[in-house]
Amino acid sequence: MRSHHVPGLSLAIVHKGKTASAGWGKASLDPPKPCTPDTLFDIASCSKSLAAASVALLIDDDENYPEVQWDAIMSELLPDDFVMAGVGYTENVTVDDILSHRTGMPRNLRNLTVAAPLRSKYMYNNLIYTVVSHLVEIKTKKTFRDFLEENFFAPLGMGSTSLQPAEARKRGLGDRIGTGGAGLVVSSAKDMIKWVKILLHCEGPPITGRIFQGLVRLRTITEPTWRKAKPHTTPAIYASGLEVHTYWGQRVVSHDGSGFGFSGRFFLLPDLGFGAVILGNVEGTEDVQNIVTKELIDELLGVPAQERLYLRDFTKKKKSPKSAKAEKSLRPPPQAQKKPEESLDGDASKALALRANSRPISAGGKEMKPEGPKKPPSEPQTAPLNTHTGTYWHPGYHTLTVAIREGKLLIDAHDRSFGFTIRFEHLGFRKHLKSYMHTFP
Template sequence: MDILHSQSFSKHVQELMSQHHVPGLAIALVQDEQTSSIAFGEASREPPRPCTPDTLFDIASASKSLTAASVALLVVDNQNHPEVQWEAPMSSLLPDDFVMHNREHTDSVTVEDILSHRTGLPSHDNSYLGPRAAQPDDARSVTRNLRNLPVAAPVRTKYFYCNMLFTVATHLIEQMTGKSFADFLDERFFKPLYMNSTTLQPSRARQKGLSDRLATGYTWREEQETFQRVDSVECPEGQGAGSILTSVNDYILYVKAMLHRAYPITNEIYAGLVKSRTLVNPGYEQLDPYTSPAAYAAGWEVYYYRGHQIVRHDGLVDGFGSTHFFLPELRFGGVIFGNSDGMESVGTIIAHELIDEALGVPSLQRPDWVALEADRTAQDDVAEAEQLEELKQQLDSGSTESRVQHTPLVAYTGTYSNAGYHDLTVEIRDGGLFVDATDRSMAFSLAFEHVRDQIVYLAHLCDFQVGGGRDESFGAEFQFKDGMAVRMGLRLEADLPTYIWFTRL
């Protein structure tokens, strides 16, 4: 672990931070029984505050491993919860709440299915409501809304990364234990592991007097060449999928417990958590050198690099990025947190380089992880541009005349409803059709671009937290009756073959 404090490593990390616009970054490593940590840059730019190994970051989806571990505690507790088993159908444990879109999925989906992204349910990330909504969702309402969300594949046939099912897992925990998920984490993980600065949700960190240690998130605005501040937001409707705030000094204690199967992790719990269940990349696309395809276990991904097993999970949310990993054979692991979206690349590069160091790979035999990450990012950008162009061509198949907007925009305005996606109101803003969907958990807006035939549009989604640009674009369509739009279809879920249809109220 001497690498953490070497001058060359520090210089390299700071160069990566500058290149990818990461204001602050912290790293902790564990080797056998020893831990070590270091931090770089700023936890906050205004007012300036240095980043330390005790700075608290939103670790986003890295939280999922603790959710799965929480369920595993119930699985092994045959005295108090004998009915909770990996293979137990969720509908038998939550009969009133866990109902999916059809009987087959309702009866078949098990505990381990929801923790390994193999239920057949796509993400539906834009369906659930956040604190800005008049009636925000919680773990129970998210669970009960599953019945209104269409599935995209049979159970256990395809990998669909689905955040909300980890929130469903927390509803199971709360129903079985009679405790809030936040209290359960405190009692079963944070206190026993002396993770004294770790909380679920930023409000809980502030209640503990930790406000001055909270990192400020940032996103880089390329056009303005400046950072935009992104604060950690309260997200009770997303608990289990993310929303844990912790430091590298705290979180390395959890990684260490996984490595050593130390309380509260036992051999039985560990085996359940790292059991491979779903092939993440069955097409073997963009595989790293010397690296096997990854399988999703339960809140962890498992793969092999140069013949060594690696257990890992990343996290990314507006303004923050994280990764944590360990190599069981080497009794080595690491945690890397940062306060900008650029951490997606930086965390990946540093994790690979630390693993090469731990394995003792000779310098000349190590892949150039910086170049590989740059190539992957460039390929993704090209693919995204090609997909958008292909979408436009698919939608724009009418005559020249049909591309002119004739129907008055007021004919489209009004509130449209879908049982699973709730209400969306179409209004006129800046001379075009617009939807304000900032009541969602992943708040967004939609700006519509007319394509043809008065009914075919492109919908450009803009992330509310980040703003200032298009996050993604997809097809939209309106159906008319008596000169007024009566239905609106949106391709809000790319893994479904059809639109999500909203009916005008």
């Protein structure tokens, strides 16, 4: 945690029906609060398993929802709402396609062009999962929040879990929130391990063996080239709100989630009755999660210390005291460092959000570096910045306002479900424009 600058970490494990949990570090630095197994985190994309399981419950209920099936055409289930650009997509995208990220759509729906043929490529998509919750609401005539509460949170005794941070505060749990950001589900390690436990044992309700097999059926290879092969590990295959791979020959079912100020993972080994939840309050927690995950499994399997590659490789990468001291000497003294809240006028939390979300993102969710001229533009910027300011409109992104912040052109689009920031840099004039056009769809 010290090496990766993770202030707080919460861990819960289950093994053969027994659970244990612990917390380390701080949930909050100001005011200082300890991180415990009850600390609340925004679990981000870890909640996709709950969304997929919600649909699986409808599929399993043949009496009330016979039309809802894995291979059902989504536009037939939602004839007034589900529309995609391109020929053949609206007419053919199924429930399974959406849950396994193979619709060919990287971000939005109706008014943005598709980026790949249907079922040809894994393209992780947050927004398209909102179609899933909408389907549940339309078919059950209940809010998605009420459906989760009635079918998962209440039956499993997940009393600290709720939809959206505002709901957690409404229930008097605000003092236990240890993260920033606003995602779908707020929970704790102690609560989430109950979800892992029901997935492990499938004793129902809500999860039966048939439902679990539907959720973990292999659907989409996430990285066909397998460029980042890891020792003793097979490529991940996306199922339905869950990923599946093997490690040391054991099937591992999991999902990660991260955002501004939080990062989480849960995983389970169905054949060994073991699972865990790891939650942290910075995005850098992923490295710690990777090490802890492999160490837990290695310990469970009795892997000899000399063969535990992940912790050993991490130790090798640590800087020597001499290099760490030299690097530290190059840093400015604490009083000379600019505080994040001073970087923009107004709301400090908004400034932090803008910084965290200012990287351009590709269709696959990775950071994308613009292509184009490698050298600085030869033409100076002559037109005043206010030449470009104003309000613009796009059918997919709707209203976008270009303003001037810190001497740069900026779009602050945090007023929507998945907020983002665009910062503009001067590149040149017409002769440079063509090489950059394809970078920004």
